Amino acid sequence: MSSQEIPEENLPAAQDAAHGAVEVAEDPFADPGLPAHKPRIQDIDERAAKRSERTVALLFTLSMLATIAFIASFVTFPVNKIVYIFPFGHVSALNFSLGLTLGIALFCIGAGAVHWARTLMSDQEIADERHPIEAEPEVRAKVMADFATGAAESGFGRRKLLRNTMFGALAMVPLSGLVLLRDLGPLPEKKLRSTLWAEGKQLINMNTNEPLRPEDVVTGSLTFAKPEGLEEDAEDFQKEIAKAALMIVRIQPDDIKDKRELEWSHEGIVAYSKICTHVGCPISLYEQQTHHVLCPCHQSTFDLSDGARVIFGPAGHRLPQLRIGVNAEGNLEALGDFDEPVGPAFWERG
Numbered sequence: 103m104s105s106q107e108i109p110e111e112n113l114p115a116a117q118d119a120a121h122g123a124v125e126v127a128e129d130p131f132a133d134p135g136l137p138a139h140k141p142r143i144q145d146i147d148e149r150a151a152k153r154s155e156r157t158v159a160l161l162f163t164l165s166m167l168a169t170i171a172f173i174a175s176f177v178t179f180p181v182n183k184i185v186y187i188f189p190f191g192h193v194s195a196l197n198f199s200l201g202l203t204l205g206i207a208l209f210c211i212g213a214g215a216v217h218w219a220r221t222l223m224s225d226q227e228i229a230d231e232r233h234p235i236e237a238e239p240e241v242r243a244k245v246m247a248d249f250a251t252g253a254a255e256s257g258f259g260r261r262k263l264l265r266n267t268m269f270g271a272l273a274m275v276p277l278s279g280l281v282l283l284r285d286l287g288p289l290p291e292k293k294l295r296s297t298l299w300a301e302g303k304q305l306i307n308m309n310t311n312e313p314l315r316p317e318d319v320v321t322g323s324l325t326f327a328k329p330e331g332l333e334e335d336a337e338d339f340q341k342e343i344a345k346a347a348l349m350i351v352r353i354q355p356d357d358i359k360d361k362r363e364l365e366w367s368h369e370g371i372v373a374y375s376k377i378c379t380h381v382g383c384p385i386s387l388y389e390q391q392t393h394h395v396l397c398p399c400h401q402s403t404f405d406l407s408d409g410a411r412v413i414f415g416p417a418g419h420r421l422p423q424l425r426i427g428v429n430a431e432g433n434l435e436a437l438g439d440f441d442e443p444v445g446p447a448f449w450e451r452g
Contacts, residue, residue, distance in 0.1 A: 161214035162267035168207035175199035322390035360409035
């Protein structure tokens with residue numbers, strides 16, 4: 103039966119009118135107001151407040167200890183130490199310890215601040231009317247008054263244990279960032295001033311991995327070498343070869359213009375750093391007619407017959423030379439390290 107077929111006297115509106123009682127729905131958007139404030143255990147029991155204070159202080163103290171552990175881990179664990187930690191598997195001991203200790207330090211500060219706010223600071227809700235954006239004198243005075251009230255209610259001045267441990271935790275956490283600055287670059291040592299080349303180290307052919315002999319270097323050829331004892335599967339191979347990479351060229355002794363270059367060579371075989379002095383690209387192009395080598399990155403050009411001086415391009419200074427000779431077995435060997443530090447802009451770096 104449709105609504106059109108229902109008698110009017112049986113409709114709800116008609117029935118309400120017949121009984122003389124028409125209900126009016128309540129306003130669903132009425133302001134319910136603030137609920138009655140219920141005091142916390144810390145508000146009525148000073149012993150409970152003291153327990154909360156000690157809990158917050160403990161969290162701040164744990165943060166300080168975690169920061170100390172962060173610094174100790176950075177100093178103690180070597181970069182290449184791998185450990186097994188369930189369920190993560192094999193991980194870097196340094197990375198795991200740094201992440202764990204820093205996470206604990208930050209978490210304890212946050213947890214301590216939240217516990218302080220929820221148990222010791224005032225939890226009474228205060229309704230405030232909206233006000234214009236501009237800060238009038240009355241508003242500024244009210245803000246300062248509210249701030250003073252909040253500071254008094256937090257017990258910041260009265261609870262010295264909380265205040266001091268919080269200051270200690272906040273003061274020590276930035277030390278983690280200072281320690282991380284250690285990895286922004288090498289320590290001020292002499293690592294950039296020396297390479298693996300030393301007196302008596304043989305020149306090893308990069309292609310055959312065999313010691314180089316003078317007869318292996320023909321006129322007009324370009325050969326690359328590494329120091330004896332440096333293996334490609336070594337952990338520090340890339341770091342060391344970036345400084346010790348060597349290029350070897352045989353030039354007719356009469357074509358060598360630089361007197362010291364001739365003295366440091368062997369039967370016209372000269373050895374120079376392969377690292378360009380502009381931005382450190384590996385030099386790999388050699389023009390045998392002019393004895394020029396070219397860096398493929400920015401076209402810096404060096405004359406190997408004249409002390410590897412710069413004749414074109416943005417490079418700032420010549421390539422360092424390695425003094426070489428022949429050992430008792432007839433193999434080429436170094437007679438020392440490079441005559442100056444290798445790499446780009448070293449003198450500008452200091």
